[in-house]
Structures are given as structure tokens and as C-alpha cells.
Amino acid sequence: MIPTDPFDALLGYHLRRASVAVMADLAAALAPLDLKPAEASILFTIAAADGITQAEIGRALGIQRANMAPIIASLTKRGLLAKQTADGRSQSLRLTQTGQTIHHQASAAAQDHEHRLFGHLPAAERQRLMTQLKTIWRAP
Amino acid sequence: MIPTDPFDALLGYHLRRASVAVMADLAAALAPLDLKPAEASILFTIAAADGITQAEIGRALGIQRANMAPIIASLTKRGLLAKQTADGRSQSLRLTQTGQTIHHQASAAAQDHEHRLFGHLPAAERQRLMTQLKTIWRAP
DNA sequence: TATTGTTATACTCTATAACTATA
DNA sequence: TATAGTTATAGAGTATAACAATA
Secondary structure (H helix, E strand, O other), rough: OOOOOOOOOOHHHHHHHHHHHHHHHHHHHHHHHHOOOHHHHHHHHHHHHOOOHHHHHHHOOOOOOHHHHHHHHHHHHHOOEEEEEEEEOOEEEEEOOOHHHHHHHHHHHHHHHHHHHHOOHHHHHHHHHHHOOOOOHHHO | OOOOOOOOOOOOHHHHHHHHHHHHHHHHHHHHHHOHHHHHHHHHHHHHOOOHOOOHHHHHOOOOHHHHHHHHHHHOOOOOOEEEEOOEEEEEEOOOHHHHHHHHHHHHHHHHHHHHHOOOOHHHHHHHHHHHHHHHHHHH
């Protein structure tokens, strides 16, 4: 169809296409839990850093403060998170019992998704790929 | 801030973060030409496949027919593209003289962007990374 | 002064449905 | 029947600005 692929040598293009494909698979894997990837990433972060505030989560994940508010409100309303006063302006976040259950399920779904998509790569190669990707986004 | 990074072993997460960072840099690199990444990718495709139709471009780039229409209309209105009747329902697309000029500038900007972001990687390593990314998005 | 949480809002990207004209 | 182009529209995701409360 296209005689010479104009994107053949463009790493950024393939990075983008790969990201879109992988995110679509992850979204499908999390859909049964009624979780979007961003919501799952927030649960993962709270599970790993109990008592973290939503502003800190936003900085860690690259989500803006203004966009964190409705997501945290929704997860709290669903009974997955509990807020606890940290100081007068910020609140410590923790997973509720239900939140922990959903977190475990989301974690299993994400692991399964990763294994399904990347399990065929030799461990060393997969590790090198991951290191390269980390370098790319943490560089700037 | 976060004691143990819950995303440390999740390839998909770093793929996504890397893609977002790279796309932001590309968007900034193309902004002086008043081109978005998607528009530039369409110019690249037409330059490589003169006379291609917009439905074919959409399939090649993963852009839906309905979303191609306004983009092609805009590029045509700006004088970068010319339409020529292929058959009664489809049109061959070509770059105008202006379109070719912009295409060359966009190509140079993209090359510069790639070199700036990935130039530090050894050629062999960069090639392997690209091959892995191609495999990931072309697999499903 | 700076930060947190929040609201409002706008813009882009993407997805679906429906229509016509043509093959 | 299937495809191309188009329009309308809805839903995400993301961006900025502003505000009150607090540090």
C-alpha cells in the first residue's frame, strides 16, 4: 500500500503506536473492575505509599491537581479510598478494605496483561527495554 | 516520596510515560510550522505514497475515517494538499508546492527532534529498541 | 508568599452513528 | 453489499485560571 514506510526510522512514531496499543489492552483488562488505567495507577500509588496526599500522587504520576480532584472524589465515593486530615489543607489517603480488594485484583489484571503482551521477551531484553524507556521519560 | 515504586516493573507504564514525553517534544518541534503530529504524519504518508486516498491514510495511521475528514479539509484549505478525482467516491491526494516545502521542514524538524531525544543511544541499541516497539504494536 | 483542594471551563482527541454517493 | 467521504455528536483526557483555606 505504502511503497516506502516514512516512519520506518522514526522511533517516536513506533513508541506512540506501541503505547496506544498497550494502553488499549490495559484498559480492556481493567474494565471488568470498572477502573480506568489512571484510576488503577492511583490505587497502586496509594497502596505503595500509604497516607500520601492527592497532590503528591499527581506529581508522581504527571496528573495535574485540577484533574486529580474528580478522580479522587469518585474513588472515595465508590468506597475504595478514605481521607484523613493531614494538615488543614491536605488529606492523607488510604485504601479501604474494599479498595485493597480492588487493588489486588487490579494488580493481578495488570500483571496478567504485562505477561500476555511482553512475556515472550527474554527477561534480559525486557529489562533493557524498560531501562531505556525510563531513561527517555525521566531525561527531560 | 514513594518508598517502593509500584511501577518499577511495569513496562507498559514506562512505555506510556515515554510516549507522552516524546509526543510533547515533537508537538513543540512542529508548532512553529503550525502542524500537529497527526497532520505531519499525514504529510509524510502522502509524500511517500503520492496519490493515496484519505481512507488509506487513515488505515495506515490508525485514524478513523470520520476523524480524517476535518484534518484533510484543513490541510487542503491551507493549500498544502490537492485533491484529484480517483473514482467517483475517492480522491487521490498530493502535496502542493507549498505542501512539499512544509513537508521538508516538518521532516527536518522531526529528524532533529529524534536526534535530540535518541541521538545519545548507540545505533545498535536504538535499532533494537525500535524493532521491539514495532513488534509490540504490530503484534495484536 | 506558597501550597492544597476545588470548581469552572475550554480544547483536543477519539469513538459511534447516520447519511449520500458510488462501486 | 461494501466502501469513501462527510456531518453531527458524545465522551475521554488534558490544560488554564481562579478562588478559599491553610501553611
